[in-house]
Amino acid sequence: MTEETQFLEYKSIIEALLFAYDAPLTLKEISRILEDLDEHVIKKCIYELNAEYEEAPHSFQINDVADGYQFSTRVEYAKWIKRLYRGHIPSRLTQASLECLAIIAYKQPVSRSGVEAVRGVNVDGVIRTLLDRNLIRIAGRGDGVGRPILYATTTDFLKYFGLNNLTDLPRIDELNDLLKDRNIDIEEEEAEEMDHSLFPKPQTPIFERDETE
Amino acid sequence: MTYQVQLENFEGPLDLLLFLLQEHEIDIYDIPVALITHQYLEYLELLKLLDLEMGGDYILMAATLIRIKSKMLLPRRLAEEATEEIDPRQELVQRLLEYRRYKEAAHVLGNQEDQQIDIFYRPASENWDDITDDMEPLDIGLANNLNLWDLLQSFKKVIDRVDNTFDRTIEREAITVEDRMDDIMRQLHNRDGLFFKDLFNEVTRPIIIGMFLALLELIRTRKIAFEQTDNIGEIWLYLQKQDNTSS
Numbered sequence: 001m002t003e004e005t006q007f008l009e010y011k012s013i014i015e016a017l018l019f020a021y022d023a024p025l026t027l028k029e030i031s032r033i034l035e036d037l038d039e040h041v042i043k044k045c046i047y048e049l050n051a052e053y054e055e056a057p058h059s060f061q062i063n064d065v066a067d068g069y070q071f072s073t074r075v076e077y078a079k080w081i082k083r084l085y086r087g088h089i090p091s092r093l094t095q096a097s098l099e100c101l102a103i104i105a106y107k108q109p110v111s112r113s114g115v116e117a118v119r120g121v122n123v124d125g126v127i128r129t130l131l132d133r134n135l136i137r138i139a140g141r142g143d144g145v146g147r148p149i150l151y152a153t154t155t156d157f158l159k160y161f162g163l164n165n166l167t168d169l170p171r172i173d174e175l176n177d178l179l180k181d182r183n184i185d186i187e188e189e190e191a192e193e194m195d196h197s198l199f200p201k202p203q204t205p206i207f208e209r210d211e212t213e
Numbered sequence: 214m215t216y217q218v219q220l221e222n223f224e225g226p227l228d229l230l231l232f233l234l235q236e237h238e239i240d241i242y243d244i245p246v247a248l249i250t251h252q253y254l255e256y257l258e259l260l261k262l263l264d265l266e267m268g269g270d271y272i273l274m275a276a277t278l279i280r281i282k283s284k285m286l287l288p289r290r291l292a293e294e295a296t297e298e299i300d301p302r303q304e305l306v307q308r309l310l311e312y313r314r315y316k317e318a319a320h321v322l323g324n325q326e327d328q329q330i331d332i333f334y335r336p337a338s339e340n341w342d343d344i345t346d347d348m349e350p351l352d353i354g355l356a357n358n359l360n361l362w363d364l365l366q367s368f369k370k371v372i373d374r375v376d377n378t379f380d381r382t383i384e385r386e387a388i389t390v391e392d393r394m395d396d397i398m399r400q401l402h403n404r405d406g407l408f409f410k411d412l413f414n415e416v417t418r419p420i421i422i423g424m425f426l427a428l429l430e431l432i433r434t435r436k437i438a439f440e441q442t443d444n445i446g447e448i449w450l451y452l453q454k455q456d457n458t459s460s
Binding site: 072074077081092093096099161162163176178 | 224225226227228270274308311312313314315316317318319320321322323325326328329330331332333334335336
């Protein structure tokens with residue numbers, strides 16, 4: 001087999017794998033299946049496949065999401081897919097859910113009372129909704145009184161928000177800049193001072209991936 | 214009244230406080246506690262007036278504000294002025310700042326949601342995301358350790374499928390569990406068995422519910438039995454052999 005046909009073969013295999021699978025497939029996993037094929041070659045295959053889909057044009061693409069690759073439809077076709085599912089597409093998250101998720105995403109693993117401490121309101125109902133929608137999961141129990149249940153975000157969380165991993169989110173100290181950009185008054189000097197006292201900058205990425213637990 | 218803005222949109226006492234601070238262009242690091250407490254309490258009155266559900270969280274914050282206010286009114290002792298004096302507002306300010314940060318993070322997530330809401334992935338087949346290398350190959354054999362929850366889960370799948378075509382008009386249909394029991398027994402008669410979901414070829418909610426109740430009754434009276442092909446597979450129903458003499 002020439003190098004050229006070999007590459008085309010890889011491309012087809014990867015396409016088949018992604019087509020058959022219904023969750024993000026990691027480079028590592030694809031590489032394992034293809035007997036340790038170089039991950040850069042895999043990336044190139046996926047890049048070319050996407051270029052072909054766009055050229056054709058097809059109504060789908062390979063999305064780079066949740067630390068893996070998965071087929072998705074293009075936004076232009078949302079209208080029709082919604083008709084297909086009718087009322088069965090989950091509704092948008094409420095403000096309460098978004099806030100709760102944000103706190104869990106940044107503080108995970110965190111207990112219910114840890115979330116409540118930030119929001120200042122009871123979050124029982126919201127936590128239940130988020131568990132039901134598989135956006136958070138129970139990550140164990142804390143050491144505190146009553147060994148509280150701890151929550152963490154899921155792979156579905158990353159997928160839902162189109163994130164590759166948690167570090168795609170702005171760092172907690174970058175949020176101040178975003179606030180400033182949106183013209184919400186914040187005094188630079190003091191804000192910075194607060195940063196260091198409240199959220200010391202971590203040496204290592206603040207997040208651990210799901211798998212490491 | 215200037216307070217008729219999105220009452221229901223407040224996500225709690227901290228959110229309400231942030232709103233009041235912004236509304237009055239108050240510096241978060243130098244909150245005039247007396248003013249803000251007054252405003253806050255006025256708001257609570259309004260919530261009460263509108264009979265909106267107001268959690269104890271709002272009351273707790275009111276108490277906190279009043280406590281801070283009274284602390285600030287107390288004369289400072291000379292000794293304290295010499296050393297670092299702790300501003301009674303400090304804890305509240307930190308909470309407000311922290312909450313505001315996460316509110317912004319929620320805003321970021323909201324934007325991401327906007328971008329992603331129109332992208333569709335293949336629906337995951339029951340939590341397959343966690344497949345790992347060391348996972349056992351699926352056992353295709355029949356498992357007997359099924360319980361009511363497994364059945365209910367299958368039932369939900371059928372109901373979910375029906376919901377797509379759910380007819381909202383209400384018709385009075387005489388569906389008795391007995392009729393459905395007969396129906397199930399008839400379907401299973403002279404067959405090795407059939408899949409749970411294939412029982413439901415008629416797709417109206419009352420029929421499905423009747424079917425399900427009938428099924429439970431038949432299982433209870435041991436006329437039929439069920440098995441599952443694997444952990445997430447279909448449920449297989451078959452006639453229980455009446456080989457004992459009890460009948």
